[in-house]
Amino acid sequence: MNKxxxxxxxxxxxxxDQxxxxxxxxxxxxxxxxxxxLGAAIDLAQQGIEVVVLDDNDKVSFGSRAICFAKRPLEILDRLGCGTPMVDKGVQWNVGKVFFDERPVYDFNLLPEDGHEFPAFINLQQYYFEEYMVHRVRALQAEGAPIELRGRNKVSAIGTHPDHVTIEIDTPEGSYNxxxxxxxxxxxxxxxxxxxLGKDFVGRVFEDNFLIAxxxxxxxxxxxxxxxxxxxxNKGQSALLHKQPDNVWRIDLQLGWDIDKEREKRPENVIPRLKAMLGDxxxxxxxxxxxxxxxxRRMEQFRHNRVLFAGDAAHQVSPFGARGAxxxxxxxxxxxxxxxxxxxxTAPESLLDTYDTERIYGADENILNSSRSTDFITPKSEMSRLLRDAVLDLSEHHEFARPLVxxxxxxxxxxxxxxxLNSADALNGPARSRPGSACPDVLLGDDYLLPQLADKFTLLxxxxEAPDVIEEAGITVTRLALSVKDDKTLALKDRYLGDCDSGVYLIRPDQHVAARRPSFDENQFRAAIRRASGQE
Structure with missing residues (x-):
C-alpha cells in the first residue's frame, strides 16, 4: 500500500511573519x-508575483481522490513545469467501454489525432499529482522565485477592505495575522x-450516493x-472501473440515496461488494x-472584490466526466x-470581472453536461429508466443511438x-480555433506549437506579414511566423486556416484565441490587444 x-x-x-x-x-x-x-501559486511565481500558500494540512491528500486528467489541463501543467512527470507516471488511456447488464453495448476511442504532445487522458492518483506540484514549488524556490508554502497554517477569520484583505491564521504555536x-x-x-464570507452555492444535489474504493x-x-x-x-445500479499506477484500481459503485454512509464505508460491507464484482x-x-x-452547484460569483474563488471552492460537479480538478x-x-x-x-481591476464571467460560463457548461450525465446514469422515474434502457439496447447494434449513451x-x-475580451471573428476559419477557444496543438518539425504560445501575448x-513586435497600452506582443509550406502533415492548415490561404491570430497568455483575421490590420489588432487586456 502506498504511504x-x-x-x-x-x-x-x-x-x-508570526x-x-x-x-x-x-x-x-x-x-x-x-x-x-498549487497550480495558481506556481503560475504566479513563474511570472514573478510574490505568493504565499497556506494550508491547514502538511502533506498531500489522503486517497486517490481526483484521478482522471485531460489533455488541456496537462498542457497547462506543462506550462507550469510539471506536466511531463505526471504523464510519465500516469496510466494513459483512450478506450472506454459501456456494458448493459453483462453485455458490451458501446465503446469509444479518445485517441487524439496526430500532432499533439499530450494524450487524451491519464489516470494518476491525486497524491502523486500534488507531490509533483510540491516538487515544482521547491524547484522554483531553489531558483529564487517568490513562493512560500506553509503547512499547518489554518485560516480562521477574514476581513475585507477596499484595497486589501486581512486574515487570522491558527498554527501549532498560536495565531497570527x-x-x-x-x-x-x-x-x-x-x-x-x-x-x-457568508457565500453559498446554487444548483442541484442529486439523491444518490456512490462508493469509491x-x-x-x-x-x-x-x-x-x-x-x-x-x-x-450491483443490480439496478451502475459501476465504474479505472486503472491507476502501482496496480491501484478505482471502483465506483452506485448505492442509492437512503443509506448509512458510515456503515457502508466499513471494510466488512465494502469487501463483499467488491468480491461480487471481481470474483472470489x-x-x-x-x-x-x-x-x-x-x-x-456553483457560487453565484467567483470574484468578491479582492477574494477570488477557484476550483471546488467555486463550483462542484459529479465526478463522471472528469470535470472537477x-x-x-x-x-x-x-x-x-x-x-x-x-x-x-497595466490593466484595470475590472479585467478580473472577466475571470468571473468566463469561468462561470465554463462552470455552467460543466454543470450542464454533468447534470445530463447524472440524469442518464441515475434515472429518477420508471419512464426515464425505460427510455435509458432502450437507448442502451439500441446502441448495441445501431450507431445512431450511441451518441445518446x-x-x-x-x-x-x-x-x-x-x-x-474577444474580437469578432473576421476569418472564416475552423470552428475549433475561433476566438475564445484554446489553441489546438500542432507538431512543427521537432517542436510543438503550444509551448511557443505560453505566458505572453503572441501574434501568430x-x-x-506583420510586425515582429507590437507595443500597445503597456502590452508587448511578439510575433510567431509560420507557414503551411513547412508543415508536412497539413495539421496547421487544418486546425488554423481551413479553406483560407492565410491567417493572423492574437493569442492570450493562457493560449486562448483573442482575435483572428485573414491578414494583419494594425488598427484592428491594436484594438484587439486593448480589448483582450480589458482596456477597451
Missing part, C-alpha cells in the same frame, strides 16, 4: 495546497473561506474505462474508501495572467464564446 499521503511534505515551521509587530502584507495569498491552489493585496481561495468543496490488486483487465449499467453484481478468487487490498453524493486548473489558467496585469498596473461526457477545453501569423 505517500502519510509523510509531511511541507511541515510546519515558524515564520518571521513575530512581526504588525501584520505583514503580501501580494497574493493562496488558501489551499491542493492541485488548484496577515494582510494580502489579493486572496485566491482554493480550499475545496467545503470551503471555510466561502462560509466566512481504491483497490490494490494484480489484474489482467485492459487499460480502459469500463462503465456498467445494471450489472449483475481475486486477491486485493483496500487502499482508500469514500462515499460521495452527486452535486452540480480539470476545470479548477482551467480556472487558475484564466485568472493568473489577468491578475498579473492588474498587479503590474451518457456515462459521463468527458472533459474538453472550454471555449469562451461571447467573452467581452500563418503565411501573412
Amino acid at each position: 505517500i499521503f502519510e509523510v509531511p511534505m511541507y511541515p510546519y515551521e515558524r515564520h518571521a 513575530d512581526a509587530s504588525a501584520p505583514v502584507r503580501h501580494k497574493v495569498i493562496v488558501i489551499g495546497a491542493g492541485p488548484v491552489g 496577515l494582510e494580502a493585496d489579493w486572496i485566491i481561495a482554493c480550499d475545496g468543496a467545503g470551503s471555510p473561506m466561502r462560509s466566512m 481504491d483497490v490494490v490488486m494484480e489484474a489482467d483487465f485492459p487499460t480502459e474505462r469500463w462503465f456498467w449499467f445494471d450489472p449483475p453484481f 478468487d481475486v486477491e486485493f487490498e483496500l487502499e482508500w474508501v469514500s462515499i460521495y453524493t452527486f452535486q452540480c 480539470n476545470s479548477g486548473l482551467q480556472d487558475t489558467d484564466n485568472l493568473c495572467w489577468k491578475l498579473k496585469l492588474v498587479i503590474d498596473g 451518457n456515462s459521463g461526457r468527458l472533459s474538453v477545453p472550454c471555449t469562451y464564446d461571447g467573452s467581452s 501569423t500563418i503565411d501573412a
Whole structure:
C-alpha cells in the first residue's frame, strides 16, 4: 500500500511573519495546497508575483481522490513545469467501454489525432499529482522565485477592505495575522473561506450516493474505462472501473440515496461488494474508501472584490466526466495572467470581472453536461429508466443511438464564446480555433506549437506579414511566423486556416484565441490587444 499521503511534505515551521509587530502584507495569498491552489501559486511565481500558500494540512491528500486528467489541463501543467512527470507516471488511456447488464453495448476511442504532445487522458492518483506540484514549488524556490508554502497554517477569520484583505491564521504555536493585496481561495468543496464570507452555492444535489474504493490488486483487465449499467453484481445500479499506477484500481459503485454512509464505508460491507464484482478468487487490498453524493452547484460569483474563488471552492460537479480538478486548473489558467496585469498596473481591476464571467460560463457548461450525465446514469422515474434502457439496447447494434449513451461526457477545453475580451471573428476559419477557444496543438518539425504560445501575448501569423513586435497600452506582443509550406502533415492548415490561404491570430497568455483575421490590420489588432487586456 502506498504511504505517500502519510509523510509531511511541507511541515510546519515558524515564520518571521508570526513575530512581526504588525501584520505583514503580501501580494497574493493562496488558501489551499491542493492541485488548484498549487497550480495558481506556481503560475504566479513563474511570472514573478510574490505568493504565499497556506494550508491547514502538511502533506498531500489522503486517497486517490481526483484521478482522471485531460489533455488541456496537462498542457497547462506543462506550462507550469510539471506536466511531463505526471504523464510519465500516469496510466494513459483512450478506450472506454459501456456494458448493459453483462453485455458490451458501446465503446469509444479518445485517441487524439496526430500532432499533439499530450494524450487524451491519464489516470494518476491525486497524491502523486500534488507531490509533483510540491516538487515544482521547491524547484522554483531553489531558483529564487517568490513562493512560500506553509503547512499547518489554518485560516480562521477574514476581513475585507477596499484595497486589501486581512486574515487570522491558527498554527501549532498560536495565531497570527496577515494582510494580502489579493486572496485566491482554493480550499475545496467545503470551503471555510466561502462560509466566512457568508457565500453559498446554487444548483442541484442529486439523491444518490456512490462508493469509491481504491483497490490494490494484480489484474489482467485492459487499460480502459469500463462503465456498467445494471450489472449483475450491483443490480439496478451502475459501476465504474479505472486503472491507476502501482496496480491501484478505482471502483465506483452506485448505492442509492437512503443509506448509512458510515456503515457502508466499513471494510466488512465494502469487501463483499467488491468480491461480487471481481470474483472470489481475486486477491486485493483496500487502499482508500469514500462515499460521495452527486452535486452540480456553483457560487453565484467567483470574484468578491479582492477574494477570488477557484476550483471546488467555486463550483462542484459529479465526478463522471472528469470535470472537477480539470476545470479548477482551467480556472487558475484564466485568472493568473489577468491578475498579473492588474498587479503590474497595466490593466484595470475590472479585467478580473472577466475571470468571473468566463469561468462561470465554463462552470455552467460543466454543470450542464454533468447534470445530463447524472440524469442518464441515475434515472429518477420508471419512464426515464425505460427510455435509458432502450437507448442502451439500441446502441448495441445501431450507431445512431450511441451518441445518446451518457456515462459521463468527458472533459474538453472550454471555449469562451461571447467573452467581452474577444474580437469578432473576421476569418472564416475552423470552428475549433475561433476566438475564445484554446489553441489546438500542432507538431512543427521537432517542436510543438503550444509551448511557443505560453505566458505572453503572441501574434501568430500563418503565411501573412506583420510586425515582429507590437507595443500597445503597456502590452508587448511578439510575433510567431509560420507557414503551411513547412508543415508536412497539413495539421496547421487544418486546425488554423481551413479553406483560407492565410491567417493572423492574437493569442492570450493562457493560449486562448483573442482575435483572428485573414491578414494583419494594425488598427484592428491594436484594438484587439486593448480589448483582450480589458482596456477597451
